Amino acid sequence: MSVLIVALLSGAAVGLAIGALGGGGGVLAVPALVYLLHLAPADASTTSLIVVTATSVTAVFRHARAGTVRWRVGVVFAAAGVLPAIAASVLAGHIPKAALTTAFAVVTLLAALAMLRNAGPGEGAENGEPDRGANETSTGGAQGIGKVMGAGAGLGTVTGLLGVGGGFLAVPTLVTVLSLRMRLAVGTSLVVIAVNSVAALTARLAVGPTTLDPATLGPFAGAAILGAWDGKRLAARLSGIALQRMFAALLIALAVFMLVDALR
Numbered sequence: 001m002s003v004l005i006v007a008l009l010s011g012a013a014v015g016l017a018i019g020a021l022g023g024g025g026g027v028l029a030v031p032a033l034v035y036l037l038h039l040a041p042a043d044a045s046t047t048s049l050i051v052v053t054a055t056s057v058t059a060v061f062r063h064a065r066a067g068t069v070r071w072r073v074g075v076v077f078a079a080a081g082v083l084p085a086i087a088a089s090v091l092a093g094h095i096p097k098a099a100l101t102t103a104f105a106v107v108t109l110l111a112a113l114a115m116l117r118n119a120g121p122g123e124g125a126e127n128g129e130p131d132r133g134a135n136e137t138s139t140g141g142a143q144g145i146g147k148v149m150g151a152g153a154g155l156g157t158v159t160g161l162l163g164v165g166g167g168f169l170a171v172p173t174l175v176t177v178l179s180l181r182m183r184l185a186v187g188t189s190l191v192v193i194a195v196n197s198v199a200a201l202t203a204r205l206a207v208g209p210t211t212l213d214p215a216t217l218g219p220f221a222g223a224a225i226l227g228a229w230d231g232k233r234l235a236a237r238l239s240g241i242a243l244q245r246m247f248a249a250l251l252i253a254l255a256v257f258m259l260v261d262a263l264r
Contacts, residue, residue: 003037003215003216004215004219006036006037007037007215007216007219007220007223008219008220008222008223009223010028010029010032010033010036010037010220010223011051011219011220011221011222011223011224011227012223012224012226012227013028013032013227014026014028014029014032014051014052014055014220014224014227015055015059015223015224015225015226015227015228015229015230015231016227016228016230016231016234017231017250018052018055018056018059018190018193018224018227018228018231019055019059019062019227019228019229019230019231019232019234019235020186020231020232020234020235020238020243020246021171021186021231021235021243021246021247021250022059022170022171022185022186022187022188022189022190022193023168023169023170023171023186023189023193023247025051025052025055025056025193025224026048026049026052026168026193026197027108027168027254028254029044029047029048029051029052029220029224030044030045030048031257031261033047033048033216033220037216037220039213039216040211041097042210043210043211043212043213045204046201046204046205046210046212047212047213047216047217047220049197049200049201049204050201050212050217050221051217051220051221051224052193052197053194053197053198053201054221054224054225055221055224055225055227055228056190056193056194056197056228057194058225058228058229059190059228059229059231059232060187060190060191060194062228062229062232063186063187063190063232064187066187066232066236068183068184068186068187068188069184069187069188069190069191070180070184070187070188071188071191073148073174073178073180073188074188074189074190074191074192075191075195076145076148076149076152077148077149077151077152077155077170077174077188077191077192078152078191078192078194078195078196079152079195080148080149080150080151080152080153080156081152081153081154081155081156081157081192081195081196081199082156082195082196082199083153083156084153084154084156084157084160085156085157085160085196085199085200085203086160086199086200086202086203087157087160088156088157088158088160088161088200089160089161089200089203089204089207090160090203090207091160091161095161097262098262098263100161101258101259101261101262102258102259102262102263104158104258105254105255105256105258105259105262106255107158107169108168108169108251108254108255108258109251109252109255111168111169111172111173111251112172112247112248112249112251112252112255113248114172114175114176115171115172115175115176115244115245115247115248115251116244116245116248147177147178148177148178151169151170151173151177152192154169155169155170155173155192155196156196156199156200160199160200160203168247168250168251168254170185170188170189170192170193171185171186171189171247172247172251174188174189175244182241182243182244183235183243186235186243
């Protein structure tokens, strides 16, 4: 199969995940770029950040038009992760890959279990209902803000270390900590992904030279952006509980893949 076709198919899958689920795109992009398109891990992480940044910015406007973005929550969450994302990007090359991958897989699995535990019957009835937890003007008081900023800092660190947008952990955090409905968590997480990705990408480009392959980056990014539009339409047709379970299934699959990779 040609590089162009693989890049188009992989990019479409990444965009679909970001548009429909608000995360998972970066975690899918890095393995695809390394194992299917044979990029070096460092180049794959940088390419992934470029793709995720472009795709998340596109997707967040689509979700904003649908009213499924809580801007204040997303901005606080994202702002807390900017400095950790930059610092982690600088330190990324000094951490053993196997240890990092194993820890990452464990965190991903825990996030999946949290999503499944919170996918109760009440989570599906979203359309037309007010949000139960955080809203546009509140993050739950000082304690809630502390939780949001702590989670945001953790996500920024993950973004910088691994070259992913952090949405795969932002969504379960927004659902479980702030009690956002799944649709709102998906839309709000895109703000976090965009900000974290830009911060991490800026740090990586400033630290040292990166080799980018236009023949891979162009088709991959283009297909991802188009896939994100389709993902938003798919999300609109599914209930919140279905989206939550799909997201948890994606996280479990990613965790298993990463553990197998780390133990080889």
